[in-house]
Amino acid sequence: MNALESDRIVFSNAKLLDGDQPPQSGMHVVVRANRIESVTRSTPDLGRDDRVYDLNGQTLMPGMVQAHFHTGFGPTPSAGPAPILGLEAPPAFMGMVAAKNAMTALDCGVTSIIGSSNPGFLDVSLKDAISIGLIDGPRVLACTHELMVSGDQADGTNRSWYMGISESGLTRRVDGVEQMRQVVREEIGRGCDIVKLSVSPGHGSHPAADVSYYGQDEIDAAVSAAHEREKRVRAHTASRESILRCARAGVDIIDHADLIDDEGIELVLEKKLGVTPSMLWTVRYLEFAASWDYDTMGPFPIGDGFPETRAAVDARLDGVRRDFEYTCGVLPKMEAAGVRLLVGDDFGFPMMPHGDYVSEFEVYVDQIGIAPLSVVRWATKHGAEAMGRGEELGTITPGKLADLLIVDGDPSVEIGCLRDGIVGVMKDGVFHREPPRPDDAA
Ligand SMILES: [Zn+2]
Structure with a gap:
């Protein structure tokens, strides 16, 4: 022997x-x-x-791949309803949130994660800590900040105070081709493997207005700067136009793709791009909205920090519902066409904590009628391909x-x-x- x-x-x-x-x-x-x-x-x-x-x-x-993973989303001492900024606790605490999320994911059978945006290069530190055995966790494809243009929906009045703290918070303002190249190079230099762009409003808590925040030239610049370094790009895209621009540019993962049309499906197939529908977020958000008692609880907490009228809230929720119903219709079509669909969602909010990953699978199977075997394939083979490691994993x-x-x-x-x-x-x-x-x- x-x-x-x-x-x-x-x-x-x-x-x-x-x-x-x-x-x-x-x-x-x-x-x-x-x-x-x-x-x-x-x-x-x-x-x-x-x-x-x-x-x-x-x-x-x-082992499964969570292809849209926010390392820093989780409970923080401020206990606010929306742990998304990355500044609600000191960096040391955010690191512990990330470590806990990584261990939770591995406990749930997630052996790889593809990061979505995170504050303070949390993903890079997490990747390093796991690779030297400091903590146990999945393989990590580390993501950048959420790169967004000035005037992005998430660059609203109540949030603008922190926009200058680009190294610490979740988001980072990037405008124009030259600045895009510089920031992509810099964040990859810091250890990131995948670049996150915010390209349209919409998905889950907002209707997808037919807008693309980034111009084609800016998206192309991000993709070429990343691909030249053998790194990947993902983008929050809900509107038709943003999907088309990102698909033309060859963005590796199209996040959400709520209003994808036939042309978008064709492009995504032709270029073998991944798509994360992330539909549990919408389901849980609409349930949260439906449970809101306006009489005793006051204004519904959306509207970028300012209370909206009941009518304005209802109109927005109607738009979210319409987009969701559209995506429910188009998802089986994407599956039948052979699109590289992926699992992964905005876990880390109180209404969908890390570890609740199977609830997303159940939306596809129980609500939309996707075969369970297909969802298994999205979570394994497709996830590995989206990491660029289909030859070794999945x-x-x-x-x-x-x-x-x-x-x-x-x-x-x-x-x-x-x-x-x-x-x-x-x-x-x-x-x-x-x-x-x-x-x-x-
Ligand atoms: Zn996300």
Whole structure:
């Protein structure tokens, strides 16, 4: 027996959900060090030191990718309703929020995250802390601040006071081609892997007015500056025009895409771009609005800091609802066309805390009628492709890295079993949560 053989872990009698195809029963998967060595129907030859886990029909699937992850969204001492600015607690506290969110995600079977905007380069520090083993957490594709033009919806009157503190807060004002190039270069130099642009209003809490804040030249500049450095770009896009501009530029992840039309779908397909619909946010926001009692609770807390009239609030909510219904109609069309759809949402708000990830999957399956197997594919194979690591992650294939989940239940039939049914989590060949072995119990 050579020394390497003692590194082998064997999962036998697995229902294999490989991240792409329908499940196959009675499969055996061997992991050596941090890679998948073999996937077979026949029982592999066992070495004396192999550690064997008889899954007895439990599902073995790839670790999941949360493709829209706000590291810094979470409870803070100010306990405000909208933990989005990144300045509601000192940087040290925000770092602890990020660490907690990372550990929560890994507990939930999320072995990779693609950052969305975050304050103070939290993602970069998180990535570094995990890579040196300071804390346990998923693989991290670190994101920049949310780069936005002057006059963006989120650059409202109640928020403008902090806009000068660009190093600390969530957002950073960037106008014009030259400044865009400079900021993208700078933030990538600080360790970011993916650039976040805010390109349109809309999604979830706002109707998507047909506006693109950034010009085509500015988006093109961000994409070329990032791609030249082999980094990626994502963009908050809800309006038709912003989707078209970002897709033409080759923005790697189109966030939300609420009002995507046929031309947008065609472009996204042609360029193999990812799309994060992130529809739980809208569902929860509309529920929150519906539960609001105007008589006892006063004005509804939207309107960029100033109370709006009831009529204005209702008109805005009607717009949100219309956009949501449109996206519900177009999502099955995108799925049928083969768009690289992804999971990931604005987790970290009190109405949708980190860890509640499966509720997003259930919106697609239960409300929109997407097949559970498709959502599994979005969360695994597609997520790895969106990271640019489709060759190494996302499916259970010999030679790939061993990011694996053991699930009591079959997520391709009942997606909800991913909520409480994950009994084993392996990242890079190491158990974060080890499933029980028959001989351990004896
Ligand atoms: Zn977001």
